[in-house]
Amino acid sequence: MAKSKLFEPFTLGPIELKNRIVMAPLTRSRATSEGDLLDRHVEYYRQRASAGLIITEATNISPEGRGYAWTPGIFSDAQVAGWRRVTDAVHEEGGKIVIQLWHVGRISHPDLQPGGALPVAPSAIKPKGQAFTEAGFKDNVTPRALEKDELPRVVADYVKATENAKAAGFDGVEVHSANGYLLDQFLSDHTNKRTDEYGGSVENRMRFPLEVVDAVVAAWSADRVGIRVSPLSAANDILDSNPEETFTAYTRELAKRGLMYLHAIEGATRGDRDPHHFKVWALKEEFGGVYMGNNGYDRNIAVNRVQNDVVDLVCFGRPFISNPDLVERMEIGAPLAPFDEKTFYGGDERGYLDYPKLSEDEKQKYADAA
Ligand SMILES: Cc1cc2nc3c(=O)[nH]c(=O)nc-3n(C[C@H](O)[C@H](O)[C@H](O)COP(=O)(O)O)c2cc1C
Numbered sequence: 001m002a003k004s005k006l007f008e009p010f011t012l013g014p015i016e017l018k019n020r021i022v023m024a025p026l027t028r029s030r031a032t033s034e035g036d037l038l039d040r041h042v043e044y045y046r047q048r049a050s051a052g053l054i055i056t057e058a059t060n061i062s063p064e065g066r067g068y069a070w071t072p073g074i075f076s077d078a079q080v081a082g083w084r085r086v087t088d089a090v091h092e093e094g095g096k097i098v099i100q101l102w103h104v105g106r107i108s109h110p111d112l113q114p115g116g117a118l119p120v121a122p123s124a125i126k127p128k129g130q131a132f133t134e135a136g137f138k139d140n141v142t143p144r145a146l147e148k149d150e151l152p153r154v155v156a157d158y159v160k161a162t163e164n165a166k167a168a169g170f171d172g173v174e175v176h177s178a179n180g181y182l183l184d185q186f187l188s189d190h191t192n193k194r195t196d197e198y199g200g201s202v203e204n205r206m207r208f209p210l211e212v213v214d215a216v217v218a219a220w221s222a223d224r225v226g227i228r229v230s231p232l233s234a235a236n237d238i239l240d241s242n243p244e245e246t247f248t249a250y251t252r253e254l255a256k257r258g259l260m261y262l263h264a265i266e267g268a269t270r271g272d273r274d275p276h277h278f279k280v281w282a283l284k285e286e287f288g289g290v291y292m293g294n295n296g297y298d299r300n301i302a303v304n305r306v307q308n309d310v311v312d313l314v315c316f317g318r319p320f321i322s323n324p325d326l327v328e329r330m331e332i333g334a335p336l337a338p339f340d341e342k343t344f345y346g347g348d349e350r351g352y353l354d355y356p357k358l359s360e361d362e363k364q365k366y367a368d369a370a
Pocket of ligand 1: 058179297
């Protein structure tokens with residue numbers, strides 16, 4: 001089998017990647033109630049360190065940013081120490097790892113908020129659906145609209161989280177601006193009905209996300225900061241009325257900042273790759289820097305799109321859950337193990353640490369057949 005560019009090293013700003021395969025951010029809800037990490041996180045990420053780059057599961061920048069039970073944080077000293085063990089393990093295996101910085105905004109619930117407070121959002125608009133609490137799924141509530149003078153506090157939480165990420169030994173951070181969470185809520189005219197300079201026009205709706213990006217860049221450096229967007233994803237009741245206009249304008253602004261990469265979910269997250277006339281990967285050209293594509297990729301799509309420079313990096317989500325050695329399997333054309341959705345979120349080591357890698361004999365068998 002001819003070697004594809006997909007498996008060759010790639011220089012991502014100051015970071016040398018072993019290959020162009022990226023492990024997607026995957027929430028697994030296996031931290032403590034306080035958002036602290038356990039031994040199993042160290043082992044889970046170590047198992048997957050043959051990825052060129054790992055993006056961690058979405059990680060709460062503050063207690064207010066939390067919206068799902070048992071998700072980890074990066075706001076306390078204990079969490080920094082926990083993540084340090086993870087980054088050390090990944091680096092020992094020759095891998096690279098960035099942390100996804102998360103504030104869920106309105107996709108939370110008083111049960112998950114300090115003092116049982118209401119979740120915060122650009123506007124007081126209740127999302128459809130339910131929140132995942134420790135006591136099970138509960139109906140979403142109407143959030144409280146953030147006051148303008150509170151926004152610097154939220155930005156400061158992103159800055160603190162970035163400083164903590166640096167202290168924890170990460171290679172960089174990914175700003176989570178996708179999937180209907182806080183930054184996406186500011187961008188979308190469906191969730192942002194503000195009448196101040198943070199709402200209304202596209203320019204105004206981009207203001208807060210860009211303030212966050214600028215502050216995170218100032219706290220580290222542009223070539224250590226990636227960003228994730230999902231222009232066509234309706235996840236968490238978000239869809240903008242004109243994603244092409246909004247996300248083209250947003251990408252043009254992001255391009256000016258010289259970020260580490262633009263990571264785009266092409267289509268509906270975990271759904272149709274191509275549900276719209278707007279081809280999300282056209283943002284690569286607007287961005288001008290490293291472009292990472294995600295959503296429903298398989299080996300063939302990945303090889304073709306990298307070969308044809310449609311994408312620079314390919315990000316795989318679900319396949320990494322059940323194939324810790326995804327890179328090795330893809331390289332020799334071995335079959336992938338199926339994932340079990342029942343163990344995606346919460347629970348113990350089952351469905352988390354027990355997906356096996358191929359044995360040496362199996363590897364040889366598939367390599368010989370290739
Ligand atoms: C169990 C699970 C957890 C996820 N958690 C996150 C997350 O924490 N942050 C995020 O941006 N996307 C998250 N996603 C979306 C994935 O990163 C990815 O976009 C999606 O699975 C599509 O890629 P795939 O087809 O390769 O799986 C999650 C998806 C799954 C299946």
